[in-house]
Amino acid sequence: MATILLIEPSMNINPRLHSFIGSTTGPWEIIESRPIIGAGLPACERLLYLPGHASSPESESGWVLHGATSNERYVTRPEKELLLAKQPALNRPEANCAVLIPIKKNAAWWALTQDERRQIFEEQSHHNQIGMDYLPAIARRLHHCRDLSESEPFDFLTWFEFAEEHSAEFDKLLARLRATEEWKYIEREVEVRVRR
Numbered sequence: 001m002a003t004i005l006l007i008e009p010s011m012n013i014n015p016r017l018h019s020f021i022g023s024t025t026g027p028w029e030i031i032e033s034r035p036i037i038g039a040g041l042p043a044c045e046r047l048l049y050l051p052g053h054a055s056s057p058e059s060e061s062g063w064v065l066h067g068a069t070s071n072e073r074y075v076t077r078p079e080k081e082l083l084l085a086k087q088p089a090l091n092r093p094e095a096n097c098a099v100l101i102p103i104k105k106n107a108a109w110w111a112l113t114q115d116e117r118r119q120i121f122e123e124q125s126h127h128n129q130i131g132m133d134y135l136p137a138i139a140r141r142l143h144h145c146r147d148l149s150e151s152e153p154f155d156f157l158t159w160f161e162f163a164e165e166h167s168a169e170f171d172k173l174l175a176r177l178r179a180t181e182e183w184k185y186i187e188r189e190v191e192v193r194v195r196r
């Protein structure tokens with residue numbers, strides 16, 4: 001059984017920080033883990049998603065990824081209001097399926113200005129507009145890793161929860177997003193599908 005070591009000084013908890021731990025323990029069984037762009041992640045049996053900063057002993061064959069929730073960068077006020085009205089919370093009892101998709105964007109993306117990125121994200125790629133078609137079936141949470149440390153392998157950890165009956169819809173959402181201009185700037189993407 002894997003031992004998870006939690007490092008989080010109790011006096012200094014950042015409530016936005018979260019950890020995903022691939023190992024032999026956790027409520028989520030890993031059904032499939034596959035690389036979409038670039039290298040995948042080592043194969044593991046189970047996934048743990050925790051608040052705080054976790055690390056595993058070096059002997060573990062698993063992995064730990066860290067990310068922090070943050071303010072929005074790209075949404076306009078009307079888009080934000082629509083999202084708030086339609087998006088469901090995580091941990092719904094019927095949402096027995098989840099997918100962790102860690103993503104790294106390339107240097108060309110990060111060299112763009114904020115308004116150039118927004119232009120690609122929404123005006124060209126319609127990321128939010130496409131995503132809204134799948135709410136409230138899919139619950140989502142976005143974590144940022146880029147500014148946490150130089151050693152984080154991804155820029156974003158995206159997490160989605162849904163009931164099994166919505167699996168095919170989730171696949172359609174992925175296909176639509178992956179065909180967009182925005183996805184040309186992605187240099188690493190992994191898909192980790194789990195079930196409770």
Ligand code: HEM
Pocket residue numbers: 071072073074075083101103127128130131132134135138139140142156158173174177
């Ligand atoms: C479930 C429907 C979805 C909705 C409603 C949605 C909506 C959004 C919104 C509004 C943002 C921008 C947040 C901000 O303003 O900073 C965002 C960012 C992001 N989403 Fe989605 N999304 C969805 C699905 C997905 C999926 C399936 C993926 C991955 C395959 C994904 C990956 C990302 C990434 C990586 C970002 C960060 C982009 C960046 O800051 O460069 N999203 N999403």
